[in-house]
Amino acid sequence: MKFNNRNIYVSSKSKIGRSVKIGDNSAIYDNVEIGDNSIICNDTVLGEPLHAYYHATNYVNPTTIIGPDSLVRSHSIIYAGCTLGAGFHSGHRVTIRENTIIGIHCSIGTLSDIQGNAKIGDYCRLHSNVHLSQKSVLGDFVFMYPYSVLTNDPHPPSEDIKGGLIGDYTQVGVHAVVLPGIRVGENCLIGANSVVNKNIEDFSLAMGDPIKVVMDIRKYIVLGKGKPYPWMSRFDRGMPWEGMGYDNWILQGAKK
Amino acid sequence: MKFNNRNIYVSSKSKIGRSVKIGDNSAIYDNVEIGDNSIICNDTVLGEPLHAYYHATNYVNPTTIIGPDSLVRSHSIIYAGCTLGAGFHSGHRVTIRENTIIGIHCSIGTLSDIQGNAKIGDYCRLHSNVHLSQKSVLGDFVFMYPYSVLTNDPHPPSEDIKGGLIGDYTQVGVHAVVLPGIRVGENCLIGANSVVNKNIEDFSLAMGDPIKVVMDIRKYIVLGKGKPYPWMSRFDRGMPWEGMGYDNWILQGAKK
Amino acid sequence: MKFNNRNIYVSSKSKIGRSVKIGDNSAIYDNVEIGDNSIICNDTVLGEPLHAYYHATNYVNPTTIIGPDSLVRSHSIIYAGCTLGAGFHSGHRVTIRENTIIGIHCSIGTLSDIQGNAKIGDYCRLHSNVHLSQKSVLGDFVFMYPYSVLTNDPHPPSEDIKGGLIGDYTQVGVHAVVLPGIRVGENCLIGANSVVNKNIEDFSLAMGDPIKVVMDIRKYIVLGKGKPYPWMSRFDRGMPWEGMGYDNWILQGAKK
Numbered sequence: 001m002k003f004n005n006r007n008i009y010v011s012s013k014s015k016i017g018r019s020v021k022i023g024d025n026s027a028i029y030d031n032v033e034i035g036d037n038s039i040i041c042n043d044t045v046l047g048e049p050l051h052a053y054y055h056a057t058n059y060v061n062p063t064t065i066i067g068p069d070s071l072v073r074s075h076s077i078i079y080a081g082c083t084l085g086a087g088f089h090s091g092h093r094v095t096i097r098e099n100t101i102i103g104i105h106c107s108i109g110t111l112s113d114i115q116g117n118a119k120i121g122d123y124c125r126l127h128s129n130v131h132l133s134q135k136s137v138l139g140d141f142v143f144m145y146p147y148s149v150l151t152n153d154p155h156p157p158s159e160d161i162k163g164g165l166i167g168d169y170t171q172v173g174v175h176a177v178v179l180p181g182i183r184v185g186e187n188c189l190i191g192a193n194s195v196v197n198k199n200i201e202d203f204s205l206a207m208g209d210p211i212k213v214v215m216d217i218r219k220y221i222v223l224g225k226g227k228p229y230p231w232m233s234r235f236d237r238g239m240p241w242e243g244m245g246y247d248n249w250i251l252q253g254a255k256k
Numbered sequence: 257m258k259f260n261n262r263n264i265y266v267s268s269k270s271k272i273g274r275s276v277k278i279g280d281n282s283a284i285y286d287n288v289e290i291g292d293n294s295i296i297c298n299d300t301v302l303g304e305p306l307h308a309y310y311h312a313t314n315y316v317n318p319t320t321i322i323g324p325d326s327l328v329r330s331h332s333i334i335y336a337g338c339t340l341g342a343g344f345h346s347g348h349r350v351t352i353r354e355n356t357i358i359g360i361h362c363s364i365g366t367l368s369d370i371q372g373n374a375k376i377g378d379y380c381r382l383h384s385n386v387h388l389s390q391k392s393v394l395g396d397f398v399f400m401y402p403y404s405v406l407t408n409d410p411h412p413p414s415e416d417i418k419g420g421l422i423g424d425y426t427q428v429g430v431h432a433v434v435l436p437g438i439r440v441g442e443n444c445l446i447g448a449n450s451v452v453n454k455n456i457e458d459f460s461l462a463m464g465d466p467i468k469v470v471m472d473i474r475k476y477i478v479l480g481k482g483k484p485y486p487w488m489s490r491f492d493r494g495m496p497w498e499g500m501g502y503d504n505w506i507l508q509g510a511k512k
Numbered sequence: 513m514k515f516n517n518r519n520i521y522v523s524s525k526s527k528i529g530r531s532v533k534i535g536d537n538s539a540i541y542d543n544v545e546i547g548d549n550s551i552i553c554n555d556t557v558l559g560e561p562l563h564a565y566y567h568a569t570n571y572v573n574p575t576t577i578i579g580p581d582s583l584v585r586s587h588s589i590i591y592a593g594c595t596l597g598a599g600f601h602s603g604h605r606v607t608i609r610e611n612t613i614i615g616i617h618c619s620i621g622t623l624s625d626i627q628g629n630a631k632i633g634d635y636c637r638l639h640s641n642v643h644l645s646q647k648s649v650l651g652d653f654v655f656m657y658p659y660s661v662l663t664n665d666p667h668p669p670s671e672d673i674k675g676g677l678i679g680d681y682t683q684v685g686v687h688a689v690v691l692p693g694i695r696v697g698e699n700c701l702i703g704a705n706s707v708v709n710k711n712i713e714d715f716s717l718a719m720g721d722p723i724k725v726v727m728d729i730r731k732y733i734v735l736g737k738g739k740p741y742p743w744m745s746r747f748d749r750g751m752p753w754e755g756m757g758y759d760n761w762i763l764q765g766a767k768k
Contacts, residue, residue, distance in 0.1 A: 001285040001305060001317065007263055007519055009536065024265065025281060025537060027554065029513040039310055042283065042301070043555070045586065049513060054551055054583060061513065071310060074301065074333065075349075077586065077604055092333055092351055093587075095604055095622055110351055110369055113622055113640050113658075125413070128369050128387060131640060131658045143413055146369075146387045146405055149658055149686050151704070155740040156683050157637070157655055157747045171412050174405050174433050177686050177704045192407070192433045193451045193465050195705045209465065209705050209721065228411040235413045257541040257561060257573065263519055280521065281537060295566055298539065298557070327566060330557065330589065331605075348589055348607055366607055366625055381669070384625050384643060399669055402625075402643045402661055427668050430661055430689050448663070448689045449707045449721050465721065484667040491669045 002042055013061075014047070017068060030061035035068030035086065044072050048079040050098050067104065079116065091128060103140065105238065121168070123239060135163025139186065141232075141239070144172040154180040167202065169230060187230050189217055205229070258298055269317075270303070273324060286317040291324030291342065300328050304335040306354050323360065335372065347384060359396065361494065377424070379495060391419025395442065397488075397495070400428040410436045423458065425486060443486050445473055461485070514554055525573075526559070529580060542573035547580030547598065556584050560591040562610050579616065591628065603640060615652065617750065633680070635751060647675025651698065653744075653751070656684040666692045679714065681742060699742050701729055717741070 006024040010016065013030040020034050023042030028034070032047035040046065047064040062081035066072070070088040078084070079097045085104035094108050097116030102108075106120055109128040114120075118132050121140035126132075130144045133152040138144075150164040162181030166172060170184055173192040184190060184200045191207025200206050205217040217229040228234065232246035241249035262280040266272065269286040276290050279298030284290070288303035296302065303320040318337035322328070326344040334340070335353045341360035350364050353372030358364075362376055365384040370376075374388050377396035382388075386400045389408040394400075406420040418437030422428060426440055429448040440446060440456045447463025456462050461473040473485040484490065488502035497505030518536040522528065525542040532546050535554030540546070544559035552558065559576040574593035578584065582600040590596070591609045597616035606620050609628030614620075618632055621640040626632075630644050633652035638644075642656045645664040650656075662676040674693030678684060682696055685704040696702060696712045703719025712718050717729040729741040740746065744758035753761035 001267060001303075001309075002283075004265065006265065007537070009516065009518065011513060024283065025263070027514075027536065043299070045554070047513075048586075053513075074304075075331065075587065093349060093605060111367065111623065115640070128371070129385075129641075133658075145407070145412065146389075147403060147659060147687075151657070151686050155734065155737075155743070156657065156685075156701075157743060158740075159747070159749070173412075174407050175403075175431065175687065179704065189412075192435065193449070193705070222411065225411075228414075231411070231413060235415070237415070257523060257559075257565075258539075260521065262521065280539070281519070299555070330560075331587065349605060367623065384627070385641075401663070401668065402645075403659060429668075430663050431659075431687065445668075448691065449705070478667065481667075484670075487667070487669060491671070493671070 011047070023074065029064075029080065031080065032064045032066070034066045035070065037068055038066055038070040038072070040066075040072050041074040041076075043075045045077045046072070048077050050080060062098070073110075085122065097134075105240075107238075109146075118163070125238075133161070133163065135161060137163055137165045139166060139168035139170070141169045142166050142172070143170075145174040145176075145192075147174060148172045148176045148178075150178045152180045164196075169232065171231070173207075187217065189229060203230075267303070279330065285320075285336065287336065288320045288322070290322045291326065293324055294322055294326040294328070296322075296326075296328045297330040297332075299331045301333045302328070304333050306336060318354070329366075341378065353390075361496075363494075365402075374419070381494075389417070389419065391417060393419055393421045395422060395424035395426070397425045398422050398428070399426075401430040401432075401448075403430060404428045404432045404434075406434045408436045420452075425488065427487070429463075443473065445485060459486075523559070535586065541576075541592065543592065544576040544578070546578045547582065549580055550578055550582040550584070552578075552584050553586040553588075555587045557589045558584070560589050562592060574610070585622075597634065609646075617752075619750075621658075630675070637750075645673070645675065647673060649675055649677045651678060651680035651682070653681045654678050654684070655682075657686040657688075657704075659686060660684045660688045660690075662690045664692045676708075681744065683743070685719075699729065701741060715742075 002023045003021050009027040011030045014028045014032040017036035019037045021039045026044045029047035053059045064080050065083045067086035072090050073092045076090050076094040081098040082100045084102045087105040089107040091110030096114040100118045102120045103122035106124045108126045111129040112126050114132045115134045117134045118136045120138045124142045126144045128146045131149045136150040152161040164178040165183045167186035170188040172190045176190045176194040178196040185202035188204045194211050195209040197210045204213045206213045236242040258279045259277050265283040267286045270284045270288040273292035275293045277295045282300045285303035309315045320336050321339045323342035328346050329348045332346050332350040337354040338356045340358045343361040345363040347366030352370045356374045358376045359378035362380045364382045367385040368382050370388045371390045373390045374392045376394045380398045382400045384402045387405045392406040408417040408419050420434040421439045423442035426444040428446045432446045432450040434452045441458035444460045450467050451465040453466045460469045462469045492498040514535045515533050521539040523542045526540045526544040529548035531549045533551045538556045541559035565571045576592050577595045579598035584602050585604045588602050588606040593610040594612045596614045599617040601619040603622030608626045612630045614632045615634035618636045620638045623641040624638050626644045627646045629646045630648040632650045636654045638656045640658045643661045648662040664673040664675050676690040677695045679698035682700040684702045688702045688706040690708045697714035700716045706723050707721040709722045716725045718725045748754040
């Protein structure tokens with residue numbers, strides 16, 4: 001259905017791996033390298049040129065790397081200069097601006113908007129409509145939920161931007177806003193609609209506007225369910241410990 | 257202007273009703289059924305295949321039904337397995353994922369994102385950029401405003417999702433978040449930026465983070481305007497009581 | 513890369529200025545006038561017809577004006593009846609509905625959604641995913657940040673809409689909501705996640721839900737940085753005082 005080789009533009013300066021599928025109406029611009037077995041759906045743009053392209057006479061498109069076994073869903077736009085690790089998955093209409101580095105096995109949801117010069121670790125999942133401003137940094141296994149935002153300008157408008165940082169395994173709730181330059185630790189849960197205006201230590205359950213740390217998340221008990229956090233022992237879909245358990249994976253020395 | 261029969265893909269396994277218009281650059285995939293007199297604008301995708309399509313060798317696209325007299329605006333994506341009732345209207349760039357059931361005469365605004373396996377009643381209006389997570393349920397005549405969200409995961413990440421429910425005639429304000437498994441009653445007004453963390457009874461005017469019930473909405477008086485709620489006696493555009501009045505429509509036994 | 517004259521629709525009733533570039537897969541409908549040297553990227557729609565088009569037999573598309581030296585990025589949709597001033601820049605997937613008037617040198621970010629009949633002054637910058645409801649009015653040099661919203665319906669649903677107004681030089685933070693008919697003065701800073709439920713005087717630093725005025729912004733001191741507001745003396749990128757300083761520009765009588 002989707003792959004009819006209809007109205008596709010593929011630059012002669014791109015490198016397309018083996019068994020790659022490219023959907024109808026898609027454009028692959030200069031210096032894009034797509035890893036083996038990746039699926040690029042219809043109406044996508046890979047290697048979107050930077051602003052300089054529109055005016056420079058000798059513009060050269062920076063190299064864009066899409067890892068193997070990736071699935072880029074339709075209408076997504078990935079700028080030149082990005083490097084996306086193996087097993088990347090996107091929703092629809094994702095925008096990832098220039099020089100963003102994304103680790104392996106990440107998933108970026110429909111309508112999410114990565115503003116460029118951001119760094120995302122391995123196995124992160126951004127659900128729909130997450131906004132990362134420039135210089136945002138996410139660790140590994142970070143989950144962000146719809147309309148959550150990392151901001152970067154303490155005194156807008158300015159040129160003095162400071163990206164936020166989210167530690168490994170942390171969950172950032174729906175509609176949460178992380179203020180510029182703030183560091184959220186590892187293994188935190190940031191509640192829906194929070195405004196994170198101060199640094200948050202590892203293992204915090206925090207919520208509110210302004211944010212308040214409610215408790216050490218390791219002490220959080222849910223009636224009939226025990227202690228849901230850290231979450232890694234009870235959730236493994238798509239994680240590197242899938243089928244073996246987090247503790248065994250750690251014992252193998254795979255992480256830390 | 258919009259209908260030039262240019263660069264259109266229509267599967268031979270689809271059924272297109274009488275007097276249907278299909279805009280340029282659109283794709284109608286397998287097993288889509290479009291009702292009579294519907295208008296499918298340019299750059300839309302109907303019957304978007306499910307994830308299994310990318311890997312299964314014997315994938316069959318589930319049936320997608322677009323009711324008669326529908327208007328799907330440009331760049332929208334409707335997944336296979338959805339059933340949309342008569343008179344469906346969408347804005348631009350709407351995403352409706354698989355197995356979503358939508359009643360008659362609903363309108364889903366620009367950029368709204370329905371995550372699938374959701375159920376929406378009749379005559380609902382989702383304005384721009386509403387997010388419904390999986391298993392969300394809306395009654396009839398529900399209005400949701402921009403950036404309002406129904407969430408579904410009480411302890412993210414988990415597989416134990418619980419959709420929210422919004423009762424008939426209820427209004428959900430801009431930026432409101434309904435937490436997982438919460439039930440909002442009928443005829444409520446949920447204020448802007450609320451976080452709904454507990455069930456809300458019928459006829460509540462409620463707002464805040466966390467939500468507080470301010471009063472019975474039937475007692476809410478606006479200076480010089482009387483009692484604006486329930487709203488059905490003062491608003492009828494596009495409603496089944498248009499031109500006859502809500503009370504007369506009820507007397508006809510059309511809806512309790 | 514982007515301009516291959518592939519799958520483009522240009523109405524014979526449009527007027528295309530000198531040295532205009534039009535990207536692949538774009539559609540320019542009836543009565544669109546594009547100023548000289550403008551760049552219309554791929555997959556855009558200019559002069560999107562109004563609702564009446566789908567049913568009227570004698571529909572005439574209102575005139576759409578795109579000023580000279582504009583850059584409309586891909587997948588944007590600009591409705592018929594809009595007038596966009598010189599030097600207009602958009603991000604991707606912007607929607608601007610009918611009869612919106614935008615001044616010179618404005619920038620509207622990716623996924624922003626202008627609902628029509630809005631008025632935006634000169635040199636405004638809307639970052640990603642800003643939502644302006646109908647009848648919204650922005651002064652000059654207004655900056656709005658992601659997921660900020662101007663609403664317009666005091667008692668939803670109704671036909672009695674009242675647009676909000678934002679004064680010159682004001683900054684509206686991430687996730688801020690301005691309630692219907694509210695006036696925010698000049699030179700204000702509205703904090704992240706605020707709900708603006710009352711009029712705000714000029715030079716206010718205000719935040720919270722509901723909004724509270726914290727101080728006169730001219731008295732706001734940041735350790736080691738002095739007084740960041742008003743911001744015009746410390747930020748000039750893209751502003752008409754770039755390279756000369758705001759005070760000199762004012763002395764020239766350019767503004768007020």
